[in-house]
Amino acid sequence: MKKRIIPSILLRGGTNVSISQQFIPWRTVGTLTQQLRLHIRRQCDELLIINLDLAGSSEYLSPQRLLSLVRQEVDIPIAYAGGIKSSDHAAACINAGFDKIYMTAGFLDDHKSVASVSSVIGSQSVGVCLPYRRADLKSMPMIWDYRLSAIGQSTPLFDVIESAIESGAGEILLYSVDRDGSLQGLDINLAADIDNRKISIPVLLAGGAGTPEHFSEALSRRVIQGVVAGTIFSLTQETPSTIRAHCEQNGIRMRRP
């Protein structure tokens, strides 16, 4: 299986694209159409849209404008995250042209919701996105529920990963909130821990990728199938093509477009 470079597109205020630091959007970097075209032209392997307008909301309103732009522009795999809680929401996204959906709040509130979504659209189309933080570099990663400010009552990340797999998630995205937008490097210690736990479903890492070396370091781990990144593609010269070339030079099997 070829390893994946996945630009994330953080939407806030309709189709405006932002970049974030520690999960707080801080700068608008373009529009959805521009970003979709740019990333596809630069030969990314997959795209992830995170719709902040719906994330954690109690009601899910189908984002029609977003869906119609995706239909017009995209001929590669694209995943959606933001507000999905039920199989109806998930099926609407798949019908609209997305290949995969990620659940966070929906899953944290009710682990069984993943099973009900995956029974409708298939586990291969359901991912669980788990934001986490560490109190310091060496402490245990804990789930960070972005709707709550405190980390105190949280659950250890590894317990939740097991639960997500048992619930039928087809893929897991582990998102370091501390490293988000920092460009200082991915959580390589976590990558090593995950590799040792012999997880059988694909795992993606997000948060902190700032150089091609950060990608190759993470992707050289067996279980890490992809890296999700946003800021590097907006604030540096690197593109999915340049990062792919670097990873290939380091012996990692990457997609041949």
Added chain:
Amino acid sequence: MVRQSSLAATSTSSRRESAPVMIKVVNFPFCNYFSLERYFRIRTLPFQILENSDEPIPTDIIVLPGVGTFRQGMEFLLSTQLAKPIRDHVERDGKLVGICLGMQMLLQSSAESPGIEGLGLISGSCEQIPEDLSFSVPHIGWNEIIITDNQHNILAPLRCSSGRSKSDFYFVHSYHAKPLESNAMIATFEHPSGMLAAAIANKNCIGFQFHPEKSGSAGYALLDKVFMA
């Protein structure tokens, strides 16, 4: 309902002249219909949703896309009474293209949904991809395919001298097709347990486990061979 762009209606290019009379797509409740629609729209190919009142003519091409479980796919085809026109079309030498779940439904059954009968247009069944620490299941992402059959012109242009594809294609699945006749397997992908089906064919039916409509320009080039050859 015919979804045809005005450009397609008026175009007289050679591409249009060699195109089929009509592409008829099964519109599952959860499927990659719009990804296919984008391809047809960009190539200005005439297409419509297959209705159970339709009587496809042999020059039509029926497309079975699909995301979801084998049970849901087959239950949809039966409840909408589309299974019979699809089988009749194939019997009348009409072309049928299955993609992902659509390909798996060409077979007789699937371990994903025991007791559910498939279309049975290709002998065999679907089984879960064997778990292996060096191969994550679901099989999600880009992979190369190995083209095992030179008789199908559709895949020949993709092939390097080694038999491997020049480009990679996008896969998202947990089950794999296991046709009874080994020559029905026209392309494979590597798994630690052996080669598993990436594409299958029997007479006028062809199925792709991967998503050509989501595989960028290489996928579009493959679809061109399927729909414009």
